Amino acid sequence: MFDKKVVRRRRAALAVFVALSIAVLTAYFGESGGGFFHALQRGSQEAFAPVESGASRALKPVRDLFGWVGDTFDAKGDNEQLRAEVERLRSELARSQTAERDAAQLSGIVGLSRQDMYPRGTDPIAARVIARAPTVWYSSVKIDKGSGDGVKVDQPVIAAGGLVGRVTQVTGGTAEVRLITDASSAVTAQVMPEGASGVVRPQVGNPNDLLLDLIEGDRRVTEDTTVVTSGFTSTKVESLFPRGIPIGTVTKVDLDEFEQYQRVHIRPFANLRRFDIVQVLTRRPPNTQAAALPEGSAP
Amino acid sequence: MIVAPMTFVRVGLLLILAVILQVSAVSQTSIFGGHADLVVLTVAAIAYYAGSVSGCAVGFAAGFLLDLASGATMGASSLVLTAIGYSVGRFRELRDPSHGLMPAPVGAAATAGWVLTFAAVSFMLDVGARVSPLVIRDMVVTVVLNTLIAIPWFVAIRRILRPSLSVDPVELGRRRQQPRSAGPIGLRGLEI
Numbered sequence: 001m002f003d004k005k006v007v008r009r010r011r012a013a014l015a016v017f018v019a020l021s022i023a024v025l026t027a028y029f030g031e032s033g034g035g036f037f038h039a040l041q042r043g044s045q046e047a048f049a050p051v052e053s054g055a056s057r058a059l060k061p062v063r064d065l066f067g068w069v070g071d072t073f074d075a076k077g078d079n080e081q082l083r084a085e086v087e088r089l090r091s092e093l094a095r096s097q098t099a100e101r102d103a104a105q106l107s108g109i110v111g112l113s114r115q116d117m118y119p120r121g122t123d124p125i126a127a128r129v130i131a132r133a134p135t136v137w138y139s140s141v142k143i144d145k146g147s148g149d150g151v152k153v154d155q156p157v158i159a160a161g162g163l164v165g166r167v168t169q170v171t172g173g174t175a176e177v178r179l180i181t182d183a184s185s186a187v188t189a190q191v192m193p194e195g196a197s198g199v200v201r202p203q204v205g206n207p208n209d210l211l212l213d214l215i216e217g218d219r220r221v222t223e224d225t226t227v228v229t230s231g232f233t234s235t236k237v238e239s240l241f242p243r244g245i246p247i248g249t250v251t252k253v254d255l256d257e258f259e260q261y262q263r264v265h266i267r268p269f270a271n272l273r274r275f276d277i278v279q280v281l282t283r284r285p286p287n288t289q290a291a292a293l294p295e296g297s298a299p
Numbered sequence: 300m301i302v303a304p305m306t307f308v309r310v311g312l313l314l315i316l317a318v319i320l321q322v323s324a325v326s327q328t329s330i331f332g333g334h335a336d337l338v339v340l341t342v343a344a345i346a347y348y349a350g351s352v353s354g355c356a357v358g359f360a361a362g363f364l365l366d367l368a369s370g371a372t373m374g375a376s377s378l379v380l381t382a383i384g385y386s387v388g389r390f391r392e393l394r395d396p397s398h399g400l401m402p403a404p405v406g407a408a409a410t411a412g413w414v415l416t417f418a419a420v421s422f423m424l425d426v427g428a429r430v431s432p433l434v435i436r437d438m439v440v441t442v443v444l445n446t447l448i449a450i451p452w453f454v455a456i457r458r459i460l461r462p463s464l465s466v467d468p469v470e471l472g473r474r475r476q477q478p479r480s481a482g483p484i485g486l487r488g489l490e491i
Contacts, residue, residue, distance in 0.1 A: 013352045017359040017381040024363070025374025037373050044367040052323040052368075059324035066328045131322035131368065134336060136437055137421040138371040142322075169370060176370045183421075183428040205434030273329050 046171035162269025207272035212264035333440025343409035351388030358384030406449025
């Protein structure tokens, strides 16, 4: 009934392609960043970039149409939330302006030179997102600026006033940005104004809720406070992110069962599900005071 | 499928088009937290019309292209899409379905298989971060969206592939159906 030759051919084809996939997977994990498959990936990304860029621009009206439908659903809730936030920020702005004036006068008194802080002194380069990874398990985007524009690996990337990720691969005209929602991401951060430090980790599948882990239980964190990159530095290691880049707002604080550490939930400032324009910070601002990290946390 | 240079060109262009559309437009269009996935639909459609051997070959090629374009771990998508292509192709060979609405359940099953198996592979490769329950919502949205667009997408791919198909399952099904008897005035169903 069944032709044995056909069955054998079919099974052989399946075995060959599964074996090939596993071989590629193993080789990719085993090789360094300069290996064959990584180089192939960079080369193909550069080759595809003009087509992807064109397609991204041409299809932007369609994306915007679908985005508009979704935004309309969210707009009502956002409106009320933003009104409350504007009121809170107005009072915070007044306090900050007073504090800044005081600080300027005090630093003049002690003879300290004023240093540029984020975003001043970072030489930001604006770039357009031309491609996005299609699964939630790898959160990365491709941008239309590369080494030819001054973009380098490990430079931080921001959008809409908040950190979105860092550059992980660069070609002449494009760069890959690994987002802070990627499973492999970890950013040292500090809660302002309390000063508690920890590591921001993502929750795969929920880009609107990041976790700030490893905060000591005795340094209480309150809701509605701002989380910024801590820019950790020591003699041996240095954080990839300069100090002071806003990440998000604290929405909830959980204590673990032994109350040794707190787990802080953060709503990122940038809409990590949907952004078209980003800025790559191509220059590191002069170092400011290093943040203290709890023991055992990675920079 | 007829193995000829034009077949490779057609299938290659289809896959490149699907991958570019996916990474540069569809992945950036969030609908209720998720997005459609054209690559798995394309693999499922080609496997549905061309069989299991072509299905697994096309699945491997589509996964390879997707990983190249998206910068993800190479080999992971190929592994899963090879299995999806083979399964859809075998389904067609064993059941020989020819109903016009068949692409919808086939597209839904292929997409569900893709998102679940890819999640399992990602876990095996060590995710390294907490996983939110919202991942399940994203998966459901992707399956629903793909089910909605499966029929027109399969029809479009069938039209492109038609010259290269040795057996067209839809045409085969049509020919197998007995024509209904016509009456003396030539109207079917009115045997008067």
